[in-house]
Amino acid sequence: MGESNLNQDKNKFHYEKLYANYNIKNILHWINNLDEFLASATTTETSWFALYQRDFKNRIKGKKVLEMGCGDCVNAAVMAALGAEVYANDIANSSGKIVEALNEAYKFEFPIRFVSGDFLLNKLDSKKFDFVVGKAFLHHLELPVEEQFLKETARLLKEDGEARFFEPAVNSKLLDELRWYIPVKGRPSKFYKTDFAQWKKNDPHPDRSFSSTHFENAGKKFFKEVEIIPVGTLERFSRFFKWGSQKNNFKKWALKTETKLPRIINKTLTRSQLIIYRDPFKELD
Numbered sequence: 663m664g665e666s667n668l669n670q671d672k673n674k675f676h677y678e679k680l681y682a683n684y685n686i687k688n689i690l691h692w693i694n695n696l697d698e699f700l701a702s703a704t705t706t707e708t709s710w711f712a713l714y715q716r717d718f719k720n721r722i723k724g725k726k727v728l729e730m731g732c733g734d735c736v737n738a739a740v741m742a743a744l745g746a747e748v749y750a751n752d753i754a755n756s757s758g759k760i761v762e763a764l765n766e767a768y769k770f771e772f773p774i775r776f777v778s779g780d781f782l783l784n785k786l787d788s789k790k791f792d793f794v795v796g797k798a799f800l801h802h803l804e805l806p807v808e809e810q811f812l813k814e815t816a817r818l819l820k821e822d823g824e825a826r827f828f829e830p831a832v833n834s835k836l837l838d839e840l841r842w843y844i845p846v847k848g849r850p851s852k853f854y855k856t857d858f859a860q861w862k863k864n865d866p867h868p869d870r871s872f873s874s875t876h877f878e879n880a881g882k883k884f885f886k887e888v889e890i891i892p893v894g895t896l897e898r899f900s901r902f903f904k905w906g907s908q909k910n911n912f913k914k915w916a917l918k919t920e921t922k923l924p925r926i927i928n929k930t931l932t933r934s935q936l937i938i939y940r941d942p943f944k945e946l947d
């Protein structure tokens with residue numbers, strides 16, 4: 663487990679710093695203009711488009727929802743503003759400070775409850791939750807730790823509950839290799855060996871599979887039903903547009919159009935995925 667602890671410490675260090683002194687002004691603006699925010703986010707941003715598919719927005723009202731890796735707490739705040747009873751967990755204590763500030767500044771029907779520290783040590787009651795969600799979270803875990811999180815997810819969900827995770831997807835070896843050579847903001851190209859090695863040392867992502875097949879098999883250990891929805895096959899080309907309405911229009915078109923691509927193409931070339939797990943095995947109580 664030494665490797666896993668090291669990975670957890672790296673994540674904590676990285677995100678503690680990132681969310682320290684976080685200003686909740688934007689979140690308050692978004693939850694005060696919720697319909698407008700969701701109309702835009704769920705049609706232009708891959709993570710919001712994915713997580714809020716299939717009427718998630720209306721299905722969580724009055725329901726108990728657990729968010730793992732809540733980070734800057736934007737999604738936790740949006741779900742709470744939609745009337746969900748939100749439990750939010752993160753390894754970074756600064757996320758807890760954001761939750762405190764949000765609860766003080768906004769009158770949620772159910773104030774957000776922060777579940778602090780290592781989630782696996784927080785033994786919440788079995789079959790408590792209608793939804794367990796994570797946005798860009800699972801891929802931060804080493805595989806043995808992810809397995810424990812999925813087992814815990816199955817234990818915590820009600821029998822008719824649902825888990826939803828939005829994660830990056832790498833389903834083609836060629837694309838996987840290529841992506842390291844294309845620099846993105848904050849990550850140098852693998853062509854620059856020293857810079858790349860320095861970046862890798864501090865990067866909070868473990869070396870592991872993000873493939874849809876991995877998430878399918880990982881889920882099948884604890885759930886009878888697994889569904890993977892590719893997201894971002896065409897949207898990924900929005901990076902060639904400058905910020906502005908053209909980029910947004912392209913994203914809207916891409917997210918809608920890519921759902922009509924043949925499954926095999928969409929799955930192979932997708933940039934990310936919504937993973938849905940339902941019907942947890944009963945013997946996990």
Ligand SMILES: C[S@@+](CC[C@H](N)C(=O)[O-])C[C@H]1O[C@@H](n2cnc3c(N)ncnc32)[C@H](O)[C@@H]1O
Nearest residue numbers: 673677731732733734752753754797798799802
């Ligand atoms: C990429 S961020 C995503 C944050 C947020 N969900 C979002 O969509 O912006 C990943 C988050 O997972 C958290 N995290 C990583 N490992 C964790 C662990 N073992 N337990 C709880 N949270 C963890 C990090 O602290 C970070 O906030």
